[in-house]
Amino acid sequence: MKAALLIFCAASFLLPLHANPKLTMNAIANDTRVFRIDPAISAKDVRFSNRFGIELAGHLYLPKDFDATKKYAAIAVCGPFGAVKEQASGLYAQELASRGFVAVAFDPSYTGESSGTPRYVNSPDINTEDFCAAVDFLSLLPFVDAEKVGIVGICGWGGMALNAAAIDPRIRATVASTMYDMHRVTANGYFDSADSAEARDAMRKGLAAQRLKDAQLPAPETAGGVPDALPEDAPQFVKDYFAYYKTKRGYHPRSLNSNAGWNKTAALSLLNTPLLAYADEIRNAVLIIHGEKAHSRYFSEAAFSKLKGENKELLIVPGASHTDLYDNFDKIPFDKIDSFFRLYLR
Numbered sequence: 001m002k003a004a005l006l007i008f009c010a011a012s013f014l015l016p017l018h019a020n021p022k023l024t025m026n027a028i029a030n031d032t033r034v035f036r037i038d039p040a041i042s043a044k045d046v047r048f049s050n051r052f053g054i055e056l057a058g059h060l061y062l063p064k065d066f067d068a069t070k071k072y073a074a075i076a077v078c079g080p081f082g083a084v085k086e087q088a089s090g091l092y093a094q095e096l097a098s099r100g101f102v103a104v105a106f107d108p109s110y111t112g113e114s115s116g117t118p119r120y121v122n123s124p125d126i127n128t129e130d131f132c133a134a135v136d137f138l139s140l141l142p143f144v145d146a147e148k149v150g151i152v153g154i155c156g157w158g159g160m161a162l163n164a165a166a167i168d169p170r171i172r173a174t175v176a177s178t179m180y181d182m183h184r185v186t187a188n189g190y191f192d193s194a195d196s197a198e199a200r201d202a203m204r205k206g207l208a209a210q211r212l213k214d215a216q217l218p219a220p221e222t223a224g225g226v227p228d229a230l231p232e233d234a235p236q237f238v239k240d241y242f243a244y245y246k247t248k249r250g251y252h253p254r255s256l257n258s259n260a261g262w263n264k265t266a267a268l269s270l271l272n273t274p275l276l277a278y279a280d281e282i283r284n285a286v287l288i289i290h291g292e293k294a295h296s297r298y299f300s301e302a303a304f305s306k307l308k309g310e311n312k313e314l315l316i317v318p319g320a321s322h323t324d325l326y327d328n329f330d331k332i333p334f335d336k337i338d339s340f341f342r343l344y345l346r
Contacts, residue, residue, distance in 0.1 A: 024048075035088075049133065050109065057112060059085050061093045063097050072145065075150045077093045077151070077153075079155045080155030085105040095334055109126050118220055120260070124269055131171075149172060151171050153174070161176050169284065179300050207264075214263070214264070289325065293319060
């Protein structure tokens with residue numbers, strides 16, 4: 001094992017020079033991961049660029065008894081929407097590495113430690129590309145089998161993951177966990193309660209006014225993440241978000257949900273850009289997982305109804321809420337996720 005690690009360390013420095021100048025990896029400095037760190041799993045700080053020239057920051061997790069001379073199946077993980085790699089995506093990646101996969105958890109463009117300005121904006125196009133860039137990164141690693149790469153999208157990045165799977169056939173297997181369709185919730189409101197041309201027109205006018213205001217400010221105004229205090233009558237799912245993002249369980253200083261939130265105009269592109277338009281053309285395998293009690297369950301059920309083929313599956317986890325699938329090992333069906341990837345990344 002020591003010899004293998006030495007080989008990996010050598011590869012760490014050679015990759016940027018001899019394999020791909022866009023790839024870099026180093027030891028994690030100032031580790032701020034919020035979940036329990038498994039000392040048996042080696043993790044590296046990595047940087048790689050997407051097609052738009054934005055440098056993405058990630059943590060690369062290596063399997064137990066890692067052997068740099070072997071070829072591993074690999075998985076890219078991102079989400080939840082507004083979260084960072086030190087939160088749920090890192091937990092998923094570490095657990096997948098403990099089960100024998102190479103896994104990278106990454107911060108999307110404009111957030112976390114990834115680059116891109118202005119900060120705290122999202123884009124259906126660029127964020128879908130982020131997943132594809134992570135596939136590039138993994139495929140170019142000398143110890144990854146480029147024919148065995150999958151992705152996991154959590155919460156809002158579940159919809160992005162399905163969009164990436166629709167555009168990139170290199171993604172051999174996709175897991176969407178506790179997913180949101182961020183276009184649908186932006187354009188229609190929760191439970192489609194604002195699905196009308198009039199409601200969207202009012203939103204567009206408000207966003208247009210906000211972008212003109214932002215153009216006169218030193219930095220765009222932010223919408224605020226999960227509030228610091230909740231009224232007693234707050235919906236249960238908001239209380240669940242608070243219990244994760246505002247407590248020691250999941251708080252992170254770079255997480256938008258824990259702090260100031262997205263820019264107020266971040267909804268602009270989501271409003272007009274459907275994410276699942278070509279989901280029915282995904283030919284590779286898809287597993288959609290959602291909690292039985294999650295307020296967001298309808299997103300997964302609707303997405304699954306669009307999929308075609310016998311390699312598609314919807315798993316509803318009994319008794320689970322939306323945020324249970326962020327970090328609750330009693331609810332996250334890692335055995336199922338493991339078997340799914342082993343089946344379709346073989």
